[in-house]
Amino acid sequence: MLKKINKNSLTLALNTTIYPLEAVYGASYVFIDKAYLFLDSNGSKIEVVLTPKQKLSAGELRVLAGDFLNELLNYALRVGISAENKKIRQYVVERALFSAANIESCDCEAKPVEIGFDSASDPLGIAVPWEEKYGQPEKQEEPEAKQEEKKPKKAKSKK
Amino acid sequence: MPKEKNSADINFNKRFYSLKAIKMASREFKDLADFSVVDGKGYIKVLLRNIDPEMAGAVEQEFCNYVLGLMK
Numbered sequence: 174m175l176k177k178i179n180k181n182s183l184t185l186a187l188n189t190t191i192y193p194l195e196a197v198y199g200a201s202y203v204f205i206d207k208a209y210l211f212l213d214s215n216g217s218k219i220e221v222v223l224t225p226k227q228k229l230s231a232g233e234l235r236v237l238a239g240d241f242l243n244e245l246l247n248y249a250l251r252v253g254i255s256a257e258n259k260k261i262r263q264y265v266v267e268r269a270l271f272s273a274a275n276i277e278s279c280d281c282e283a284k285p286v287e288i289g290f291d292s293a294s295d296p297l298g299i300a301v302p303w304e305e306k307y308g309q310p311e312k313q314e315e316p317e318a319k320q321e322e323k324k325p326k327k328a329k330s331k332k
Numbered sequence: 333m334p335k336e337k338n339s340a341d342i343n344f345n346k347r348f349y350s351l352k353a354i355k356m357a358s359r360e361f362k363d364l365a366d367f368s369v370v371d372g373k374g375y376i377k378v379l380l381r382n383i384d385p386e387m388a389g390a391v392e393q394e395f396c397n398y399v400l401g402l403m404k
Contacts, residue, residue: 194348202404209393210400212348219348224393 174242182224183234185241189217192249197221199248204241340380340392344399351376353402357395364391
C-alpha cells in the first residue's frame, strides 16, 4: 500500500502474496507512459516508486497511486483467472492445432477416379440419345380415353 | 539514484530486472550516455556517465522505464 509521498514521487509497498509479480509488471506497463516506475524489494514486499512525468500535487499523486492499485488489482485477478483456465486453454489450443494438422495432412484435392475404362468410350451407352437408341415414341391415346371414362362418374355423383 | 546531471548509478534488483533486458536497453540508449553494467550479487549496477546535457533530467528514468518495458 501507499508507503510514502515525496516531493513529486510516491512509494508503494506491495504484498507479494496478494499481488503476484506478473500483476505488478502488468500494472507498471499500463502506467509507463504516465510515470517513471522503478521496482525494488523490501524484505518480502515489492516497492514500486512512481514518479509522474508531469508535476502533480499531493492530491493528484494520491489519485495516481489509487489508479495504480486499481490496475494492480485488475491484473492480479487476470493472472488468477489465467492460472485457473490454463488447462482449458491448453486443451482448446491443442485441439485446434490437431484439427488443423489433420486437414493439412489429408489429400483433399479431387482426383479422377479410376473406373477401369476410358471415360470417352461409353460402354453402357449413356451418352446416346433416347431416340437413337429406342426410336421415336408412339403417340399415346390413353389419357383421352381415361378422361371420357371419368366424365359419366362425375354426372352420377351430382344426382 | 543520485541526481548528478551528467552521471548516475542505478541499482536494478535481480528479482525484477534481467541482465539481458538491461544490456539490450543500454545498447538502445548508447547515444545518450556511456553505459557500464556491473553484475553484482543481488543487484545489477548500471553506471551512466557523460549523459547528453540536453536529456540530463530524463535519461536515467527513461532508461529505467525502458528496461521495465522489456521485462514484460
